[in-house]
Amino acid sequence: MQEFGPNEQGFAMTDGKGDTRLTHGGRASVADHDFVNPPIVRGSTVLHSSVADMRERSRRYRSDEPGPVNYGLYGTATHHAFFDLLSELEGGYRSWAVPSGLTACTIAMLAFLRAGDHILVTDSAYGPTRRFCIDMLPRYGVQCSFYAPTAGNELESMFRPNTKVLWLETPGSLTFEMQDVPRLAALARARGVVTVADNTWATPLYFQPLACGVDVSVHAATKYICGHSDMLMGTITCNEATWPSMRETLFNFGLIVSPEDAYVALRGLRTLGVRLRQHRATAERLIEWLLAQHEVERVLYPALPGDPGHSIWQRDMSGASGLFGIVLKPAAGGARLYALVDAVRLFGRGYSWGGHESLLIPVFPERSVGASAYHGRLFRISAGLEDADDLIADLQLGFSALRATETQR
Numbered sequence: 001m002q003e004f005g006p007n008e009q010g011f012a013m014t015d016g017k018g019d020t021r022l023t024h025g026g027r028a029s030v031a032d033h034d035f036v037n038p039p040i041v042r043g044s045t046v047l048h049s050s051v052a053d054m055r056e057r058s059r060r061y062r063s064d065e066p067g068p069v070n071y072g073l074y075g076t077a078t079h080h081a082f083f084d085l086l087s088e089l090e091g092g093y094r095s096w097a098v099p100s101g102l103t104a105c106t107i108a109m110l111a112f113l114r115a116g117d118h119i120l121v122t123d124s125a126y127g128p129t130r131r132f133c134i135d136m137l138p139r140y141g142v143q144c145s146f147y148a149p150t151a152g153n154e155l156e157s158m159f160r161p162n163t164k165v166l167w168l169e170t171p172g173s174l175t176f177e178m179q180d181v182p183r184l185a186a187l188a189r190a191r192g193v194v195t196v197a198d199n200t201w202a203t204p205l206y207f208q209p210l211a212c213g214v215d216v217s218v219h220a221a222t223k224y225i226c227g228h229s230d231m232l233m234g235t236i237t238c239n240e241a242t243w244p245s246m247r248e249t250l251f252n253f254g255l256i257v258s259p260e261d262a263y264v265a266l267r268g269l270r271t272l273g274v275r276l277r278q279h280r281a282t283a284e285r286l287i288e289w290l291l292a293q294h295e296v297e298r299v300l301y302p303a304l305p306g307d308p309g310h311s312i313w314q315r316d317m318s319g320a321s322g323l324f325g326i327v328l329k330p331a332a333g334g335a336r337l338y339a340l341v342d343a344v345r346l347f348g349r350g351y352s353w354g355g356h357e358s359l360l361i362p363v364f365p366e367r368s369v370g371a372s373a374y375h376g377r378l379f380r381i382s383a384g385l386e387d388a389d390d391l392i393a394d395l396q397l398g399f400s401a402l403r404a405t406e407t408q409r
Contacts, residue, residue, distance in 0.1 A: 018205050018318075019273040021088060040263045041076035064094070064243070074251070078259040082266040089204035089269075091211050092237035096250055097257045097265065101220020104234025105129045105198065106136075108218050109165060111249035112194045112242070115141030117164040122179065123369040124149040124172025126198060126220075130366055146368040149177040150308070155184060159191055168214065169198040170207075170316075171309060174365045174380065175372070176300040176325055178309025181316060185213030194242060200224070200354075204237075205272055206319035215242045223354025224321060226268040227275055233257055233265055275356075275385070279322030282358075282391065283383035287324065289392050293399055295332040297377075300325035322383035323353050325363070325374075333377030336405045337362055341379060343401035346386060346394040353382030358391055360398075 046069065048054040057070035069075060075083070079097070086095040098104050105126065113119060121133050123146040133144040147158055149172045166188040170179040181197065188195045196216040197209035203224045209217045219225060221233040238246045250256075257265075280303070287299050302313035303320035313320070328337055341349060347360035359382040365372040372378075383391070 021085075022205075022270055022273055037267065038078055038081040038263070040259050041078045042072075042259050043076060044072040046070055046072065064247075073254060073256060075256060076259050076262075078266075079256065079262045082262045082269070085266065085269055086204065086235055087237055089208075090199075090217050090237040091208045092217065093240040094243045094247070095235060095237040096246070096255075097221065097262060098234045098236065098250070098255045099257060100232045101126075101200065101218070101222055101234040102128045102132070103255065104218040104220070104236050106132050107249055107253065107255065108196045108216050108236055108246070109133075109137070109167070111246045112165050112196075113137070113140075113142050114164075116162060117141075118143040118145065118160045118162045119165040119167060120144075120155070120158055120163060120193075121146050121167040122149045122169050122172060123147060123367055124175055124177050124365075125167060125169050126173045126200075127366055129167075129169075129198070130368075148369050149175075149179055152180055152183055153187070155187055159187070159193065163191065163193050166193050166195045167198075168195060168209070171201055171302050171313075174325060174363045174378070175374070176302060176307075176309070178302045178312040178316075180312055181209060181212045181214060185209075189213060201321055201323060202317050202319070203272060203276065203321065205276060206321070207317045210237070210239055212316065215239050216246065221265055221268075222352060224272060224276065224279075225354075226265050227272065227354060227356065228268065229352065229355030229357060231261055231264055233261055235265075276319060276321055278385055279354075279383050280320050282385070282388045283320075283322040283324055283381070285388040286381060286383055286391060286395065289395065290326055295328050295399065295402060297327045297329045300327065321354070323380070324383075325378055325380050327374050328377040328379075330377060332402060336402050337377060337379060339405050340398040340402040344394045344398045346391055347381070347398075353380075355382070356385045358382060358384035358386055 057068060060067045061069055061074050083095040121144055137144050145158060147155055168179050168181060170181055171177060185195045195214045197214045199207055199209050199217045200220045200223055217237045219235045221235045226233060290296050290299060301307060301324035302309040341360060341362055344360055347358050349361055350359050353359055361380055363378050363380045
C-alpha cells in the first residue's frame, strides 16, 4: 500500500486550532448580533450625521482605522466578517474579495506594476494568469519573463533593475511542482521586489505564504474556500507594507463582491477543514488504485512520498487537498486518453475544481521554459466527496475503454 507522509507544520489540524478558528472567527464585525452566522448586510448609501461625520469616515477608511464605512463600495459588516477571518487564517494584515480568482491574480499584479517595470512569473502559473502576462501586460509597457518553477538561487540572475514583482504558485497548475517559497521570497525581498503567491491548492488552512516571507497571497476562492461549485470569487490578503498600494488599486477599480457572495464564502470557510480532510482521503484512495494500473507512468501529487516536491511540502505545508495529476505512459496517450475521459460517468468533465463533485479532464500545460514532458498524456482529477469505491469503479470503466482502444489498433 502506498503511504502518504503526515505533516504537522503550520496549522496543526490534529490539535483542533484550525477548525476552531474556522468555526468561531470572523464575528467581530457583527458583534452586536446574536446570530451564529453573521447576517447579510446590503446597501450602497450610508447616511451620516453631519459633514464632520462624512469627513471623519472618509479619513478613517483611507487610513485603515476601524469604524463605520462611508459607502457600500468599501464593504458592509458581512464583507468584513469574511475578510477578518481570511486575514486571521492567512496571517495577513488585510484581505479583500473580488469577482473571480483571475481578477485576484491580475489586480495583484497591477497594484505593483507600472509602465517600464518587469515581472518574473513561474512557468507553472495558472493558464489565464500566464495569458494575462503575455497578452495584456505588454500593452501597458510591462515586461514579463517566465522562470522554471523548481528554480532556486539560480533565479538571482533573472532579476533586473526594473523587476518589481515575483509571482509564485505552489504547487504549480497542472504539473504540481513545489516551489521553495522561503528561499525565493528572500531573494526578492533583498531586491525590494514584491512577492505574490497563488495559494489556491493548499488553501489558507494548509499553507500561509506570508509566514514564509511572501507579501501577498491570492486565492481562487471559487475552488475550496467556497467549495460547492456555485459561485465565482477571488481573494487577496496583504501584509501591512503592501496593503496601501493594494487598497488604492482595489478602490480605484471599484472592485468588491456582493454581500451575498461574501456570506456564502464565509459559510464555505466554516466547513473547509472537514471537507479538505475528505477530499484528501479520497484522493489517496484513488492514487493508490491508479498507481497499480500498468498504463500509469506517475502521479503528480506533492503529498506522495517520492514526488520531487515532497520534502518541500513536508517542510512548508500542514496538509494536502484533493487535486492531482496522472501521467500515462506514452503509448496510452492521445486518443486513448480521450477514450478514458469520455467513458467515466461519475466524474464530471468540467473546468474548475475544489467543489463537492469529482472532476476528470485531460490537460495541456502551457510552458515557455521548455516544452511540457507530458503533452497528450496528462489528465487531472479533482477528488470530490463521493464514496471512493464508487469513484474507483468509475475509473475502472475509463481504463477499460482505454484498453479497448489497444485491441482495435
